Amino acid sequence: MSISFQAARRRLPEELLSRLQSEYSQPQMEKILRGFMEERHTVLRVNTLKTTVRDILEDLQKQAVQIQRIPVFPEAIILKNRRENWVESWSAYADGRIYLQGLSSQMPVLFLNPEPGDKVLDMTAAPGSKTTQIAASMNNQGEILANELNEIRHERLKFNLERQGVLIAQTRLGDGAQIGSEKPAYFDKILLDAPCSAEGRIQVSSGRSFAFWSEKNIREHAKLQRRLLRSAHEALKPGGILVYSTCTLAVEENEMMLDWFLKNYSDMTLQPLQLEFPHLLPVVTTDSLKPDTCIKAAPSNLCEGFFIAKMVKKA
Numbered sequence: 001m002s003i004s005f006q007a008a009r010r011r012l013p014e015e016l017l018s019r020l021q022s023e024y025s026q027p028q029m030e031k032i033l034r035g036f037m038e039e040r041h042t043v044l045r046v047n048t049l050k051t052t053v054r055d056i057l058e059d060l061q062k063q064a065v066q067i068q069r070i071p072v073f074p075e076a077i078i079l080k081n082r083r084e085n086w087v088e089s090w091s092a093y094a095d096g097r098i099y100l101q102g103l104s105s106q107m108p109v110l111f112l113n114p115e116p117g118d119k120v121l122d123m124t125a126a127p128g129s130k131t132t133q134i135a136a137s138m139n140n141q142g143e144i145l146a147n148e149l150n151e152i153r154h155e156r157l158k159f160n161l162e163r164q165g166v167l168i169a170q171t172r173l174g175d176g177a178q179i180g181s182e183k184p185a186y187f188d189k190i191l192l193d194a195p196c197s198a199e200g201r202i203q204v205s206s207g208r209s210f211a212f213w214s215e216k217n218i219r220e221h222a223k224l225q226r227r228l229l230r231s232a233h234e235a236l237k238p239g240g241i242l243v244y245s246t247c248t249l250a251v252e253e254n255e256m257m258l259d260w261f262l263k264n265y266s267d268m269t270l271q272p273l274q275l276e277f278p279h280l281l282p283v284v285t286t287d288s289l290k291p292d293t294c295i296k297a298a299p300s301n302l303c304e305g306f307f308i309a310k311m312v313k314k315a
Helices: 003-011 014-023 026-037 053-062 084-088 103-112 129-137 151-163 176-182 215-235 255-264
Strands: 042-046 076-079 098-100 119-122 143-148 169-173 187-193 236-246 268-270 294-297 306-313
Touching: 003 026, 014 026, 042 084, 042 103, 053 076, 076 103, 084 098, 098 129, 103 129, 103 187, 103 236, 103 306, 119 129, 129 143, 129 151, 129 187, 143 151, 143 176, 151 169, 176 215, 187 215, 215 236, 215 255, 236 255, 255 268
Parallel strands: 119 143, 119 187, 143 169, 187 236
Antiparallel strands: 042 076, 042 098, 236 306, 268 306, 294 306
């Protein structure tokens, strides 16, 4: 056993470790455990509604900030020698020119590919990272419905939309599972970044990150995800695009969830996804899921662990 496994084993729930051992090879499990132990780099997204990537890069250079870029994320900047509290003290953060947003959070919107004029639903929107990214991709042209169930988080969502200069988003305080019946076949594109057991966010150094982990918690989230997926299907136009994402590694919330959805909604088709990105994990295949139809990644110093799938509704 490696040092990383030994250290993680002392702190993480034994039930979680057993699940990982049963689902992944030893090298893959070691990759996940290393990700649980690594401190993640600070990542920001440039808000192109208010500034340009070039201007932000020039500002960072003047402040001697070491950066890293990944081509697939055109607005993302990884800060190698600055933490989040430094970013939060920067004027570019206060006036909404940038947003603290990890790579795993930015990725679902890249695959959704919202365009000017689209009608887009962000089903679980707070605190607004993806909603503001969607609005920037649409150049503030079109229509966004940003939904949030929790009242406090809904207020935070509204605050961030205003600070980021979003003009095309209407917020909704309520259960996303009801949107399908309220707006049937209305949206061109839907993002369901589903509430989940958040295994991809676990950090061994923070007991809070896994204090609520349990198999019961996974099952409860899976029930909620099914309700939201039913609503998303009803709200999506024929020919529309649905992106489903989580920040967990649990198959019940990822591969098994999609397998259930595709078997119950035969008018939905998975779209092949390709991504050149380190730390990818194999997808559990089923009759509905093939290896190239979803993306799953282990946590790392670059990002949290995540799962993404993209589907199209038959026209």
